[in-house]
């Protein structure tokens with residue numbers, strides 16, 4: 001059994017942490033990017049969550065795990081004092097660009113200054129073939145992460161001025177391991193007291209959801225998971241696999257779509273894309289059923305205050321209260337964090 005926890009920071013926006021130095025272990029969850037899908041809005045970073053674990057003296061930063069690396073991840077990490085060279089491992093929920101395009105930036109920077117290592121573990125679902133016939137391959141994405149820079153000649157130029165850099169470019173610094181398909185949570189990564197489990201979940205081929213367990217608490221990263229039934233009629237829009245993974249977890253971080261984007265509304269948002277995400281209301285219900293204490297909405301579709309989601313106009317911009325209201329409507333009475341970039345929660349082992 002895990003010890004009891006205290007949440008020492010929780011809010012719906014950016015926050016500072018009042019920390020007391022101690023050797024107690026702690027788990028920190030920071031939303032590095034909360035943009036939902038490929039659009040841009042007011043500089044929000046692309047989807048990503050940093051989960052760190054360690055002692056309070058070390059700001060909970062003995063182990064640094066980055067789940068998804070949307071655009072701007074490296075900049076967001078720099079705002080909270082996490083250098084590119086310090087990330088221990090990167091996990092991908094899926095390789096849609098809004099979750100993955102920041103890896104090239106992160107790894108190029110790391111190759112430039114940290115070619116001596118250590119390598120970064122990249123953990124993701126094995127190649128998966130879709131019903132339409134294409135294959136989603138995280139392995140190939142990682143293997144080719146520096147290709148544009150190799151073909152442009154930049155790699156050769158930089159190697160000529162510093163031959164200590166790795167000759168194959170940023171991909172040489174990745175240590176890729178794949179898993180799945182798995183219909184039950186399976187351990188995919190471990191280090192000391194930190195265990196990461198994964199399960200295959202539905203959104204696009206090769207999508208996975210993760211759970212991190214530590215002595216200070218547990219967090220589930222749902223990603224863009226949706227229900228196995230691609231469209232109604234169905235009981236819920238949420239993923240049964242995420243629900244299994246999330247049982248009695250302390251924190252659930254999940255991509256969210258507000259019902260205003262649904263086919264009953266006026267936005268014209270494509271129903272198949274709406275249906276493959278989990279709604280704010282249904283995530284509230286899932287969190288209540290799973291016994292979650294803290295629900296962190298990220299990858300907000302639409303963003304707070306946005307007049308439109310990409311090309312799809314809203315009747316009115318949404319507020320954080322609109323998302324919290326949906327969670328309550330779904331029956332969730334715990335803490336709701338409506339993601340702004342760099343919102344964070346910390347759990348401490350008592």
Ligand SMILES: [Zn+2]
Pocket residue numbers: 036037047096098099224255299
């Ligand atoms: Zn996405």
Ligand SMILES: [Zn+2]
Pocket residue numbers: 094096203224
């Ligand atoms: Zn996606």
